[in-house]
Amino acid sequence: MNPPEPSTTAATRRAADYKSSRKPVWCPGCGDYGVLNSIFSALATTAIDPDRLVVVSGIGCSSRMPGFIRAYGFHGAHGRALPVAVGVKTANPALDVLVVGGDGDAFSIGGGHVSHVARRNINITYIVMDNQIYGLTKGQVSPTSDPGTTTKASPYGSFEYSIQPVQLMLSYGATYVARGFSSYPKELAAMIDRGIRHNGFSFIHVLSPCVTFNKSIGYDYYQSHVVPIPDDHDTNDIWAALRLTGDPPDTYYLGVFYEVDRPSYTDMLYKGGRRPSPEPPIDTERIIRRFS
Numbered sequence: 001m002n003p004p005e006p007s008t009t010a011a012t013r014r015a016a017d018y019k020s021s022r023k024p025v026w027c028p029g030c031g032d033y034g035v036l037n038s039i040f041s042a043l044a045t046t047a048i049d050p051d052r053l054v055v056v057s058g059i060g061c062s063s064r065m066p067g068f069i070r071a072y073g074f075h076g077a078h079g080r081a082l083p084v085a086v087g088v089k090t091a092n093p094a095l096d097v098l099v100v101g102g103d104g105d106a107f108s109i110g111g112g113h114v115s116h117v118a119r120r121n122i123n124i125t126y127i128v129m130d131n132q133i134y135g136l137t138k139g140q141v142s143p144t145s146d147p148g149t150t151t152k153a154s155p156y157g158s159f160e161y162s163i164q165p166v167q168l169m170l171s172y173g174a175t176y177v178a179r180g181f182s183s184y185p186k187e188l189a190a191m192i193d194r195g196i197r198h199n200g201f202s203f204i205h206v207l208s209p210c211v212t213f214n215k216s217i218g219y220d221y222y223q224s225h226v227v228p229i230p231d232d233h234d235t236n237d238i239w240a241a242l243r244l245t246g247d248p249p250d251t252y253y254l255g256v257f258y259e260v261d262r263p264s265y266t267d268m269l270y271k272g273g274r275r276p277s278p279e280p281p282i283d284t285e286r287i288i289r290r291f292s
């Protein structure tokens with residue numbers, strides 16, 4: 001999908017060079033537009049080659065994103081973006097791998113994968129657009145919905161306790177953890193840029209309102225609940241980072257919670273010059289014939 005047109009050089013690359021010919025199909029006002037623009041800006045800053053970039057997603061409104069970015073893209077099965085991305089990065093560590101999706105994709109059906117990708121410190125960047133709802137399937141509660149959230153499918157209000165993605169990722173061992181808001185695209189772009197440059201697993205939690213199915217958790221709500229992480233916060237201090245995650249739904253800190261250096265999975269795997277064979281000794285034609 002979206003074969004790149006490498007018509008530009010790193011020195012001249014701009015945000016617009018990463019736009020695909022497909023226009024986003026999100027509802028007017030969806031928070032994901034701001035996230036996409038921040039991704040374009042971050043890619044321009046890092047000047048990544050579109051033909052070295054792979055954008056992977058599962059299923060959901062937010063997971064449509066690979067179609068809008070000029071890069072190689074993989075729009076996979078619901079909840080399975082991370083395993084695909086791990087396969088891509090492990091097979092070819094020279095590629096830059098960006099994973100995008102929603103809170104349901106990440107923490108519900110795909111929830112079993114995130115702990116292992118984080119603890120293995122796979123060198124990919126994961127951007128989760130959290131709207132506290134399932135947007136594509138018209139508004140059921142997700143693992144990040146506040147208890148008591150009322151939807152057509154939960155008319156008496158959700159009875160379930162919600163999870164805090166930043167807290168979860170810090171506990172799982174992610175080596176870069178940040179939170180942005182789609183209404184602050186400049187700050188978000190800087191977090192994504194830093195996450196892409198980080199050698200290891202980087203997780204960016206983005207507050208990205210669904211204006212159609214979650215009207216109570218919209219721009220006004222977030223505007224009055226977000227607070228910048230204090231300037232004197234030590235991003236090497238895991239306990240200080242965890243303390244900043246304690247307050248949602250009253251306060252959502254924005255900024256970089258945590259960043260530490262630890263060898264990535266591929267650093268360890270290919271240590272001492274071991275490299276993946278460019279031509280694996282696998283007869284793919286024979287495998288396709290066998291199963292067709």
Ligand SMILES: Cc1ncc(C[n+]2csc(CCOP(=O)(O)OP(=O)(O)O)c2C)c(N)n1
Binds near residue numbers: 059102109129134137
């Ligand atoms: C195996 C499977 N189960 C369920 C679905 C239905 N489904 C599609 S998207 C989705 C949830 C999407 O919510 P989220 O990941 O939060 O993304 P959003 O649409 O809000 O961006 C579900 C349950 C599916 N496509 N495949």
Ligand code: SF4
Binds near residue numbers: 027061062135136210
């Ligand atoms: S349904 Fe919600 S998440 Fe999906 S495109 Fe519309 S506003 Fe965005």
